[in-house]
Amino acid sequence: MDQKQESGVTNKTNQQLNKPNAEALLAWYDRHHRTLPWRVIPKDRSVGVVNDPYHVWMSEIMLQQTTVGAVKSYFEKFLTMWPTLSDLAAASEEDVLKAWAGLGYYSRARNLKKCADHVQLHHNGRFPDNAKALKELPGIGDYTSAAIASIAFDEEVPVVDGNIERIVSRLYHIEEALPKAKKPIKEKVAELTPSERPGDFAQGMMDLGASLCSPKKPACSLCPFSGTCEAEGIGDQERFPIKAPKKQKPTRYGAAFLIKRQEDGAIWLRQRPDKGLLASMSEVPSSDWFGKSAEKFELASALDHAPEGLEFRKLVGQVIHTFTHFHLVLDVYETTSTDSEPMNKGWWSEPQSLKDEALPTVFRKVVEMGLER
DNA sequence: GAAGCGTGGTA
DNA sequence: TTACCAAGCTT
Numbered sequence A: 001m002d003q004k005q006e007s008g009v010t011n012k013t014n015q016q017l018n019k020p021n022a023e024a025l026l027a028w029y030d031r032h033h034r035t036l037p038w039r040v041i042p043k044d045r046s047v048g049v050v051n052d053p054y055h056v057w058m059s060e061i062m063l064q065q066t067t068v069g070a071v072k073s074y075f076e077k078f079l080t081m082w083p084t085l086s087d088l089a090a091a092s093e094e095d096v097l098k099a100w101a102g103l104g105y106y107s108r109a110r111n112l113k114k115c116a117d118h119v120q121l122h123h124n125g126r127f128p129d130n131a132k133a134l135k136e137l138p139g140i141g142d143y144t145s146a147a148i149a150s151i152a153f154d155e156e157v158p159v160v161d162g163n164i165e166r167i168v169s170r171l172y173h174i175e176e177a178l179p180k181a182k183k184p185i186k187e188k189v190a191e192l193t194p195s196e197r198p199g200d201f202a203q204g205m206m207d208l209g210a211s212l213c214s215p216k217k218p219a220c221s222l223c224p225f226s227g228t229c230e231a232e233g234i235g236d237q238e239r240f241p242i243k244a245p246k247k248q249k250p251t252r253y254g255a256a257f258l259i260k261r262q263e264d265g266a267i268w269l270r271q272r273p274d275k276g277l278l279a280s281m282s283e284v285p286s287s288d289w290f291g292k293s294a295e296k297f298e299l300a301s302a303l304d305h306a307p308e309g310l311e312f313r314k315l316v317g318q319v320i321h322t323f324t325h326f327h328l329v330l331d332v333y334e335t336t337s338t339d340s341e342p343m344n345k346g347w348w349s350e351p352q353s354l355k356d357e358a359l360p361t362v363f364r365k366v367v368e369m370g371l372e373r
Numbered sequence B: 001g002a003a004g005c006g007t008g009g010t011a
Numbered sequence C: 001t002t003a004c005c006a007a008g009c010t011t
Helices: A022-032 A053-062 A068-081 A085-090 A093-100 A107-122 A142-153 A162-171 A182-192 A198-210 A299-305 A351-356 A361-372
Strands: A251-261 A267-271 A313-322 A327-337 A347-349
Touching: A022 A198, A053 A068, A053 A107, A053 A142, A068 A093, A085 A107, A093 A107, A142 A198, A162 A182, A162 A198, A251 A299, A251 A361, A299 A327, A313 A361, A327 A361
Parallel strands: A251 A327
Antiparallel strands: A251 A267, A267 A347, A313 A327
16 A cells, blocks of 8 residues: 655645555554553554453443543542442442533433443343444444444444544535534444554544544644645645534523522522433522524523522522523522421532532532532 | 534634 | 533434
8 A cells, every 4th residue: 555645746726645544543543542441452462451341431431522631530529439330330320410410411421321220230240242232322422332342342343423423524525514514424433444453543533633633733744644635635624524504503591590408508409300401410499591583681580580588689690501502691699598398399419519410510600609608 | 404402612 | 791512312
């Protein structure tokens, strides 16, 4: 296989480009791979260290739409709390949600627990060793099934995540916009994936996408695919992948009601419904959130939504938080109580136990505002 | 196929 | 600062 085009030829056209090849990527990965808590690096794999499917699965679920930096501490915490699949299967969903709090996309945590239970019960505690069977499990879709199968079981199956979509759309100058481009991209990845080390190839591609082949200002001169990349050849790398424009987020408005226990400053919490946004997570008692766009929540009417029989005072400032599909602006009201149960359905959380609650970030911001004053 | 579903980092 | 982005899945 030719490694390089003739010297002296600049990449103004793609006529003389060689085909991208997996060997160049694997060689780059061997030298430049990241070292990550869930990863067995090539040097160790070559002397027989194997990937633990439980670790691979755990990391892949956590990494869905989530950065490596955010995942690391959660991965370590989960493996400390539940070292094996059977430990996790023996845990309660409540404890899993508490440990997941702050990482986002909470259906992942509920599916993580469901999946552990299912594998424990129906697969004798061992993950299926191929993508097709893995995809049947809760929380495991196209990408994750392929990733686990290739990384943990060396199955030669195309792995396509956002990084790889970007790399491949550049390598092959794919003008079609996502998500329509997914099919041709997957075909190219299948073509490119080697029968040897398919898992290292997938991880290498993702490392490349996370470093050199970045969305903005890719470092093409250092890339193992340099000279074989069609987008580089036409000098138009940043334009790919082409994506449909995104809708702008509306803003919603609401109020949250902090009830502090007089004697020790404990906060009254309650559980959210088991469907929809932040399902089954904990919350500070709150109003509904109003206003698809401009229709603003009337501040004067906020107290109409307050728990009954309590006198609230409004705190200075607002909590601003952005979810996947809308911005939220919350006014925060506060009161102190000496009741053992200021409203029905809920519980007191003492200051030192708040960190262990299944409180999403938006409500941690609310509590934080109450502590500042 | 489109919409719902979190969060923190970055430019 | 607003907007975008990061190892997607489910309905």
